[in-house]
Amino acid sequence: MSYDKCVRCGSCVKFCPIFDAIGEEQFSPRGKTYLLQVMDQIDEDEELGREFRRLLFQCTMCGRCAEICSSDVDLLRIWHEQRAKAYETAPEEFEYIEALKKSLANVRNIYGLPMDDRAIYWVDELEVDFPDIEDRLYEEGKNADVMIFLGCLMSFRGSQIPVLHSLIDVLERMDIDYLIMGAEEFCCGHPLDLIGDEEGAKELQKHNRGVIEAAEVKQVVTCCPGCLMQLRNHHQLDAEVLHHTQFFDRLLEDIPKYSQKEDFTYHDPCELHRLCEVKKEPRSLLKKMEIEFREMELSCCGGGGLLRLTDPNLSDKVIQLRAQREKLNRSTVITCCPACREQLLGTDLKTVDIVELLDQVMRGS
Ligand code: SF4
Ligand code: SF4
Numbered sequence: 001m002s003y004d005k006c007v008r009c010g011s012c013v014k015f016c017p018i019f020d021a022i023g024e025e026q027f028s029p030r031g032k033t034y035l036l037q038v039m040d041q042i043d044e045d046e047e048l049g050r051e052f053r054r055l056l057f058q059c060t061m062c063g064r065c066a067e068i069c070s071s072d073v074d075l076l077r078i079w080h081e082q083r084a085k086a087y088e089t090a091p092e093e094f095e096y097i098e099a100l101k102k103s104l105a106n107v108r109n110i111y112g113l114p115m116d117d118r119a120i121y122w123v124d125e126l127e128v129d130f131p132d133i134e135d136r137l138y139e140e141g142k143n144a145d146v147m148i149f150l151g152c153l154m155s156f157r158g159s160q161i162p163v164l165h166s167l168i169d170v171l172e173r174m175d176i177d178y179l180i181m182g183a184e185e186f187c188c189g190h191p192l193d194l195i196g197d198e199e200g201a202k203e204l205q206k207h208n209r210g211v212i213e214a215a216e217v218k219q220v221v222t223c224c225p226g227c228l229m230q231l232r233n234h235h236q237l238d239a240e241v242l243h244h245t246q247f248f249d250r251l252l253e254d255i256p257k258y259s260q261k262e263d264f265t266y267h268d269p270c271e272l273h274r275l276c277e278v279k280k281e282p283r284s285l286l287k288k289m290e291i292e293f294r295e296m297e298l299s300c301c302g303g304g305g306l307l308r309l310t311d312p313n314l315s316d317k318v319i320q321l322r323a324q325r326e327k328l329n330r331s332t333v334i335t336c337c338p339a340c341r342e343q344l345l346g347t348d349l350k351t352v353d354i355v356e357l358l359d360q361v362m363r364g365s
Helices: 017-022 029-041 046-056 064-068 075-089 095-107 115-119 121-127 151-156 158-173 198-214 225-233 244-251 270-275 280-288 312-327 338-345 354-363
Strands: 146-148 178-180 219-222 240-243 264-266 293-295 332-335 351-353
Touching (some): 017 312, 029 046, 029 075, 046 075, 064 075, 064 270, 095 198, 115 151, 121 158, 146 158, 151 158, 151 338, 158 338, 158 354, 198 225, 219 244, 225 240, 225 270, 240 244, 244 280, 244 354, 264 280, 280 354, 312 338, 332 338, 332 354, 338 351
Parallel strands (some): 146 178, 146 219, 219 240, 264 332, 332 351
16 A cells, blocks of 8 residues: 555655644644554554544645655545545545535535526626626537636635636637636536545536537636646546636736735645646746735645535634734735635735736736
8 A cells, every 4th residue: 555655754744734733643644644554454443433534534635745755655645545435434424525415416516506506696797897798608509719617616606706807807808719608517526526426526527528519619718726627637628728827828928017016925726736737827927917926835725625614614724824924924815716715815814816917907907
């Protein structure tokens, strides 16, 4: 087993956001790896098994431990496999997963809201400035160059509407031929992937693939790194899949200069930076706008790995700790992930998506 390679050096411990928040060894990657080794050596221990299953879901799946480990313990894959095994062994311990699965099976989104609501609230809001926005919603028979895949968070959360407004504004200014999947979009399957339900995820992805293929698009663009990962790795698309920062960085060379009055810090979303390896383009866009920024310590916002669902208090604790450290710098946090944005909005830090900055410079404001 790969976890046998753990030599308990402890390099991973201090980088784990959960250990950082709780300070107890069993929550750390080394602690969980040790528990796995112990469980291999003793007869089934009900109490230990239950504790280990709980710990597996008190993790943001940020991948920092796997990146740090010099013994090549494939930690992220281990957490994935063990989560699937945990859910299979004791489904009764995971009521929230049952609720999530039911919601995805019935209405194809994580919120349990009616499917049509995917393109209701934000459409109503955006219509004021973009009266023809409904024409951009995908329907059978429509084609375009680019398909915008919003994902559950951006489709349903009011807090994401300013980002969506900026995204549409920039696309319109650039005269991009695009469609938005809207009510035809199903969840990308990322939440199911995080609990090892490959079949469930595949079913959602098959539907999305059908819509994307029917629209004959050349590119699929999303602002959500979790959706990006699923669209790229599991949807089996012929179309190219890009994060919005990649899409804009490729097309925009001469961007007006941003009139900077505040200090900025750039926060790398874990799934974008570490799991999708999109590191260059967000920074390149900021440089093209001549924005000066500080790099935030590479650490998770606490919003990934379903932690908001499995342990919202712990998720809050992770982001509040980061916010306390950042507050000293009094800067606005730039990011480009809807989940990171949600987490940051729960603190007293100011946050902005890169596309909002892009929109501001294009509007000349
Ligand atoms: S860094 Fe790797 S080898 Fe070291 S304690 Fe963590 S998992 Fe074990
Ligand atoms: S994936 Fe992130 S949160 Fe989970 S154990 Fe590793 S470092 Fe900690």
